Amino acid sequence: MTTSFALPFLTLPDEVVGFRDWLIGDPGSPLFHISSQLDDWDYARDLQLDTRLELDFAGAAASLQIPEDDLKLAIVAKTGSGNGRFARRTERVLTKVIDGPLHEPLAISLPIESRLLSGRLLVRIEVLLAEDIPTGSALSPKTAGSRLWSDTSNIHLEDGGDTRFPMEMVPFGAAFPGQKWETAPWYLHWRPGSLQADFTGSVRLYVNADHTALTERVAEGDPTTLQAILGDVMVQMCRGTLEDEDARDTLIACEDGSVGSQIASWLEMAFPGMRPEEIRGLMTATPGAFHAALHASADMGEIE
Amino acid sequence: MTVAKLLPRLSPIGVDKCLADLSNSSDGRIRPGSDLDQRLRAYEAHVWYAASGGSVDRALVGEIMGNIDAIAQECGFPHPASERQKSDFDKRVAAYFGQHPDLDGGELLRDDVWAFMSCVLLQEFAVWRYSSEQKPRFAGGVRNTFQRLWMRGRTLDQGEGREDRWHLLNALSEDAMVQIFERASIAGDARLSRAMAAAWFATAERIGRGKMEVVMRRATKLLRLRNQVVDLAYLSDEALAAEVGNVFARVAADVVPEEVEASGQDDQPIISRITRAIFKARKGGTALPT
Numbered sequence: 001m002t003t004s005f006a007l008p009f010l011t012l013p014d015e016v017v018g019f020r021d022w023l024i025g026d027p028g029s030p031l032f033h034i035s036s037q038l039d040d041w042d043y044a045r046d047l048q049l050d051t052r053l054e055l056d057f058a059g060a061a062a063s064l065q066i067p068e069d070d071l072k073l074a075i076v077a078k079t080g081s082g083n084g085r086f087a088r089r090t091e092r093v094l095t096k097v098i099d100g101p102l103h104e105p106l107a108i109s110l111p112i113e114s115r116l117l118s119g120r121l122l123v124r125i126e127v128l129l130a131e132d133i134p135t136g137s138a139l140s141p142k143t144a145g146s147r148l149w150s151d152t153s154n155i156h157l158e159d160g161g162d163t164r165f166p167m168e169m170v171p172f173g174a175a176f177p178g179q180k181w182e183t184a185p186w187y188l189h190w191r192p193g194s195l196q197a198d199f200t201g202s203v204r205l206y207v208n209a210d211h212t213a214l215t216e217r218v219a220e221g222d223p224t225t226l227q228a229i230l231g232d233v234m235v236q237m238c239r240g241t242l243e244d245e246d247a248r249d250t251l252i253a254c255e256d257g258s259v260g261s262q263i264a265s266w267l268e269m270a271f272p273g274m275r276p277e278e279i280r281g282l283m284t285a286t287p288g289a290f291h292a293a294l295h296a297s298a299d300m301g302e303i304e
Numbered sequence: 305m306t307v308a309k310l311l312p313r314l315s316p317i318g319v320d321k322c323l324a325d326l327s328n329s330s331d332g333r334i335r336p337g338s339d340l341d342q343r344l345r346a347y348e349a350h351v352w353y354a355a356s357g358g359s360v361d362r363a364l365v366g367e368i369m370g371n372i373d374a375i376a377q378e379c380g381f382p383h384p385a386s387e388r389q390k391s392d393f394d395k396r397v398a399a400y401f402g403q404h405p406d407l408d409g410g411e412l413l414r415d416d417v418w419a420f421m422s423c424v425l426l427q428e429f430a431v432w433r434y435s436s437e438q439k440p441r442f443a444g445g446v447r448n449t450f451q452r453l454w455m456r457g458r459t460l461d462q463g464e465g466r467e468d469r470w471h472l473l474n475a476l477s478e479d480a481m482v483q484i485f486e487r488a489s490i491a492g493d494a495r496l497s498r499a500m501a502a503a504w505f506a507t508a509e510r511i512g513r514g515k516m517e518v519v520m521r522r523a524t525k526l527l528r529l530r531n532q533v534v535d536l537a538y539l540s541d542e543a544l545a546a547e548v549g550n551v552f553a554r555v556a557a558d559v560v561p562e563e564v565e566a567s568g569q570d571d572q573p574i575i576s577r578i579t580r581a582i583f584k585a586r587k588g589g590t591a592l593p594t
Contacts, residue, residue, distance in 0.1 A: 007533060042357025043308035043410060076538060082413035086488035089413060092537060114357075115308045118410035128535055145538040164355035194348055201312065201352035204360060258349065 009141040010064050012127055012149040018054030018105070019151055022123060027111065034153055038121070041157040047112040049079075049123060057101040060127075064148070065137040072099045072130035073148070077110060080122040087122045097130045120157055126150040165230070167205040169215050175206070185214050188233050192240040195250050195260030202259060205233060223300060231295030234266050238294060242283055248276040270297040308358030308409050311365065313416035314423055318350025319443045322423035326436035333436075336382060336428040340366050343424050351420060354411075364406055369425050371400055372450075376429045390433060391478070394453055399470050401450070402457025412458075415444020418451035426450060446486050455485050459494045460501055472501040477513060480504045483520045489528055493537050499544045500527065503552040511560045522555045523548075 023031035024038065027048040034049075053075065061068040075096040082088025093110055112121065129146040141148065172182050181187045190203045207229070209215050217225040241247045241263050251267075254260025270293045271279045283290040314322075325332025334343055340362065344351055353360055379385065379393040401407055411417055422430045422442045430441055430449040440447035446455070460472040476484075484500055485491045503523070508516045527548060530536065536544055 042354065043310075044357040074538065076535065078537075080492060081410060082492075083415075084488055086492050088488075088492055089494075090492045090537075095538075115306055115409050118413035126535065128538055143534055144543070145534040145536065147533060147535055159354060159357070166353060166355040168356065168359055170359060197348035198315070198350060198352045200355055201350075202348055204353070255349075 007147065009146060010137075010139050011141075011147075012060055012063050014149070016056045016059040016063055017127055017149050018056060019051065019125065021051065022153055023050045024048070024155070034123075034155060036154065037156045037158055039158045041114065041117075042159050043115050043117070046114050047121070049108075049110040049112060051108050051125070052105040053102075053108070054105045055098060055102055055127075057098065060148075065140045066133055067135055070133055070135045072097055072133075074098075074128040074130040075106065075108075076126045076128055077108065078122075078124045078126075079110065079112060080124070081117040081120060083119040087120075088118075089116075090122070090124075099130075117157060121155045122152065123155075124150060124152045164200075165205065166200045166203055167207060169207045169209045169218070171209040172206070173210050183210075184208060185211050186229055186232075188236055190237065190259070192237075193244065193247060195241065195247055195254050195258060195263070197259050198257060199259050199262050200257075203237075205229070226300055227295065227298045230300070231291075231298035234270070234294045234298055235291050237263050238267055238270075238279075239283065239290075242276060242280040248280065251276055266294070266297065270294045308354075308411065309361040309364055309406050310353050310358040311361070311411045311417045312344070312351045312353060312420045312424070313414065314347065314420035315350045315352065315416065316419075316443075318347050319419050319423055319439075321347070321350060322427065322442055323436075323439055326427075326431065326442075333431075334424065334427045340369065340425075343427075347424050351424065358411075361406075365425065368421070372397060372426050372429055375400065376432065381429065381432050385432065393433060394456075395470070395474055397450065398453040398457035398460075398473055400457070401454040402459075402461045402470075402473070403464070407454065408458065412454060415448070415451070417444070418448045418454070419444040421450045422448055446488075446491070452481075452485060455491060456481060459485075459491070459497045462498075472498065472505065475505045475508075476501055477508075477516065479517050480520050483524045487524060487528065489531070490524070495541075495544065496527075496531070496536055496548075499536075499548040500524070502545065503548045506549065507552045507556050511556055515556075515560055519552065519555050519559050522559070523552050526551050526555065 022034040024034045024047060025031035027046060031048065031050055038047075055073070055075075057071070057073075058068055060073060061071045064071065075094070075098060076092060077094035078090050078092050080087025080090035094108060096106065096108075098106070108125075110123075126147060127149040129141045129144055129148060132144050133140070133142055136142070172179075172184065172187070176182050176187070185208050187206045187208070188203070189206060191197075194202055207215060207218055214225065218229070237259070241251065241260075247260075251260050251264045254264065267274075267276065267279055271282070274282075279290075321332075334346060338346075375396045376393060379396070380389045385393070419442065426449075433449055434441045441449045444451060446452055456473060460470070460476075462469045462471060480501070484497050490497055490500065500523075504516065504520055507519060511519070527536070530547075530551070534547075536547060539547060
């Protein structure tokens with residue numbers, strides 16, 4: 001335990017508590033050692049935190065100079081989230097009172113609902129004095145809740161920021177009842193002409209959750225499925241822009257992160273070195289080649 | 305599994321644009337009564353959403369806009385507001401945010417979501433409540449016009465169905481709110497925050513609200529120190545209330561000496577008992593401790 005101040009009573013050394021670190025991952029899957037960043041996180045990805053304590057109860061009593069029979073310790077775990085020096089919201093998620101030697105390591109498993117997280121996950125495990133204790137030496141802790149040992153982990157939740165394609169899976173039957181695209185496999189929501197708009201704020205791909213086989217392939221990251229969908233998105237957006245003379249001229253001036261800059265980068269990827277006017281000529285003369293070139297550039301390879 | 309509702313976020317550049325628009329002229333301001341599409345279009349280069357993990361919910365955004373509009377109208381908007389009207393607005397908006405079942409997720413912990421609310425969705429109400437010149441009221445953070453009210457509402461809610469559900473929200477002074485909710489080490493712990501709010505109210509009832517600023521400041525410092533040594537959040541509700549109440553009583557006794565007598569503490573040092581007896585005799589009572 002590291003603190004920036006001295007506690008006014010005896011505390012527990014690390015070796016008595018017997019904590020190593022947390023394991024984190026997806027519930028039901030193999031967990032991995034916690035680090036300062038968790039990649040590929042979003043609100044839909046619930047997590048699990050596991051750890052074990054090999055608490056030496058007799059050692060704890062000796063360290064605190066409290067008779068073993070009088071000692072009661074509380075293992076408390078808290079989780080918090082929200083950016084800043086302190087978490088914006090913390091919650092006690094585990095309290096376990098230990099009043100005697102453990103015959104086997106204490107296993108702790110915490111389910112984490114990602115819907116309630118933002119930016120970071122803070123997890124703090126502490127050993128506290130469980131009850132007021134009148135016995136012990138002058139330096140022994142006396143008051144319930146006295147902090148005897150703690151470990152805090154801070155995990156930055158990497159949510160992709162603006163580097164992830166904005167998409168969500170929704171059942172079109174419920175989301176778009178009566179619309180012409182109600183049974184379509186996907187629907188790209190965007191408004192041509194808004195090239196300066198933020199890409200993640202104005203473009204959104206809806207995948208039809210009523211198409212079970214499709215949504216499974218998307219969730220698994222099937223490369224062919226993703227290429228077909230992204231290729232279609234690129235065709236729609238590039239075509240809509242190239243057909244608009246004003247928009248063609250605006251493309252160059254669009255800032256990073258805007259719809260226009262994304263379209264410009266797709267065009268450069270599919271038609272390197274060609275000016276928008278030339279690409280438009282190709283689109284008009286050989287639409288099949290234009291479409292196929294964009295679909296080819298949407299190849300993302302195998303997803304790990 | 306409950307699907308997260310995704311709310312619009314405003315980039316820092318968007319906040320700067322808002323402040324520039326507000327300071328330069330009235331042309332850049334969002335016209336009161338503008339619909340959601342008009343507001344989004346005005347800031348389309350700076351508004352974004354989480355790319356994945358939830359569902360964009362325009363209906364929720366529209367509902368928030370409509371409800372805050374209705375509360376503001378009832379509190380005097382668009383006419384200049386009195387301090388009482390501003391206070392009523394704050395309490396009612398905080399209660400609205402506090403009880404809303406869809407406003408408890410991680411999205412609401414994000415500063416850029418609240419920047420969107422103040423700068424785009426509810427701009428005219430932020431200007432009316434404060435002015436157009438206070439950046440912290442528009443940027444996300446603990447001083448954001450609406451974020452601070454959301455924090456108060458979510459934390460000080462005594463629970464659905466209770467008659468005194470919003471008692472603490474309605475009772476605390478602005479200074480007391482600031483002492484709790486602008487101290488991140490306290491505000492992040494809802495139980496501790498509520499216990500401090502309850503102790504503030506009980507102490508104010510005894511010594512009067514006028515003396516509470518200094519009491520609250522000193523008690524907050526002591527409790528923050530105490531919390532470093534003893535995990536106050538570990539204590540039962542009763543023990544926590546007693547611990548926090550004792551700190552307030554001690555501080556109040558220092559600030560208002562007669563509070564020692566009013567608090568009825570019987571464990572005072574003997575010198576204190578003698579002094580009290582003398583004071584009592586001067587006021588016409590008996591000189592002997594009773």
